Amino acid sequence: MNQLNAVVNHNYPEIIRFAAFVAIISAILTFCTIAVIFVNRVIKKRRQKIQKMADEAILETLGERIFIYDSVSDISEKELSKTLSILDVLKNKNKIFRKSMIRLLVYFQTNLTGSVGRIVNATYSRLKLRQFSLKKLQSPLWFLKTQGLTEVQRMKDVMSLLEVYKLVNDKNQDVRVASYIALVRLRARDCFEVMSKEREELSEWQQMMLVEGIFNTIGLTIPSFKTFLRSENRSLVLLGIKLIVDYRQLDAIQELLAVINAQDDFIRLRIIEALGALNAEEAESSLRNRYQLEPVKNKAAILISLGLIASGNSVDFIRQKFMEAEDFLIIKSAAAAITSHPPVVAYEVKNELQEEHAVQKGLINHFTEALN
């Protein structure tokens, strides 16, 4: 005790006093952290329990009172009022119940179509749950905004379009992308126009989410994505190329050829790949002419694309590159292109190979074997 007093009363060197102070603070923090770990566990467990109860109660009500009907008109007003009042009680029980109800209705709306989907939608509206989604859209937190946007678009809540439009200029890019997806899903007329105004570069991930959103919206009027190819935002150009390929927009081939002189190696690579995927025969000569100007990766892509087009007009060109190239990637791509043609082409090329063409021979065997 005397020693401790000595520490406290500043009789010890500063280093020792500092060490004692840190030791005490560390010990206190250790105990606090342990307490937080276990309290957090208890709270989480309790929350899970309530969540389970909420899910069960809501599912039971939906299953017994809503999903048994084929359409909203089949439910009598009296019955509907009674069901809604039961769900309303559940909704107002606590926050967990409300969240659970929104989550389940959104889930059913996403996964069920037709009349049941309409019943779910009507239930959502009459329980006034959309106001909670709209509240999220006004939150200062980006992740709540995106969550709200997801709910709005999955519930096909066209009434909220105005609120969604407010977020297309949000400073957070994830919110903006989520709002573009929401506009697409809600089939807003100018959804692509709004999207094309994005100034910041979109990540590959965001592009994929947009493609998925567009591709999975039924009844959406699809424009020609060639307009995206002239965008100053390179990521929008890349997005446009993806969409052109996915929707096989053959009318965009000329536009692709017009922008193939782009400065960016990566954009040119994607254009070359797109031309191959679209089997653009009219692009063959242009691709052959570009070959010498391109870096190795793009040269390989040109050969692959010519192989995919497989019109027969580029066989000599591919064969020449196959025999003369020294870079393995080029030889491999040329071999893949040769074997994409009718089998006779590969057979003829194989017959031409000499002993010194061991790599070429190996690659032709590789690509012609069914197991590979």
Add this chain to the structure above:
Amino acid sequence: MDTLSIWISLIFEQAIFYYSVLIMFSYLTLVILSVIEIRKYNLRCWYINHSALLNSQHVPGISVIAPAFNESGTVINGVHTLLSLNYPKYEVIIVNDGSTDDTLQKLIDEYELAESSYYYHEEIKTQPVKGIYKSKNPVYSKLIVIDKHNGKSKADASNAGINASSYPLFLCTDMDCILHKDTLIKMVRPFVEEKTRVIATGSVIRISNSCEVENGYLKKVKVPNKFLPLFQELEYIRAFLLGRMAWSKINGLMLVSGGIGLFDKEVVLSAGGYDHKSFGEDMELIGRMRVWMEDHKEKYLVTYIPESLCWTEVPSSLRIFARQRTRWTKGLAQTLWIHRKVFFNPKYKVFGLLTFPYWVFFEWLAPLIEAGGIIFYIYLAITGQITWIYALILLAFVYSFSVMITIMAILWDEVAGMKYEKKREVFKLCLAAIVEPFVYHPLVLFFSLRGNFYFFSNRKLNWGEMTRIGFKKKKVAID
């Protein structure tokens, strides 16, 4: 002699104290950075819709590479797990690294393999490949088995896998590792999410020693029961969730573990692949990739995700543990020596000015300084020069701080996603954290010293074999 004694006293009484304070400060910084990074990751998980990736034609393809040496007991389940991963575009490459048991035959029988004319292009030099097998059954069309001569290291086998891979990204793992079914979809995220080029990503590795496993799938996660695995679990939580997440936050990560790492193949090939002579080939590769990117003035990121996606069995016997730790330390010293030009070199930015010096001073040098301190302590005790109350306060200072850091790591693990179902398992971990500095740390210190001794004396160190006892008794090469 008096002057020398004064200098030694000064070093150990003042300089080492400030050195310790600096280490502690760095740990505190790591704690703060890691929680920021974990929170950021968790928030994005709310928003991310994985089905967009799973259904996309535009995802980058991944080659999963798993070397196998005498894995007869686990290879079938292991391959089965790898073939069941959730991802739209991937292949599985098993490299039979000259197994002396029936590993290859088991694969041939189970997966209906036949030797194919698959063209093997040796971009990175490896031991000769004897044959490449593919399945006659279209269900296993993703599977490629390479049979090669033993290269006496995992690096050589991994390089063979890289040579045979056909996708732009590859995931390196071990045959005995149990991967989460969403491993690829989660690990590819940084590659498609970041606007700067990501060259490597790792994730948290956990210990499977006491976990319940069925047909290669993890049924129940449990805290290890045995002495060594239990403390290694703590060490892994601390290293992965505090250290690596924090370094990832400032793009200073220098190690992506061999158990699970997703790499950009183009950069790996440009950097020359794994160094088969290195005892820390995973760390050495990241170092070389970073040097290559910086030398070519390209922007890049090395990232980490705080999710536990890989479970592996760790040594539970002291003999194997000793060999593993000795090898790790030797590997660390080797890597630091190979890349010594990076040390405080502003050209290498965070890597040269922060990460590399951190590893030199606080990872490699710390055990040497600690050992020196203990010897000096004993000398002072024998000569009666210790003020015991000071010594106790200093001991409490170091001890309480280290326990606090470990407990915080356990909390971060809970925040990142509760792995253990029962409270008593977490309690067990907390108790282990309290005794760790006295019962486990001395072992780690001793083997670190041994590793340094092996490095400085250039003594030969074999990779050796290890008996894994978790699920089935068998002999395998240690990772």
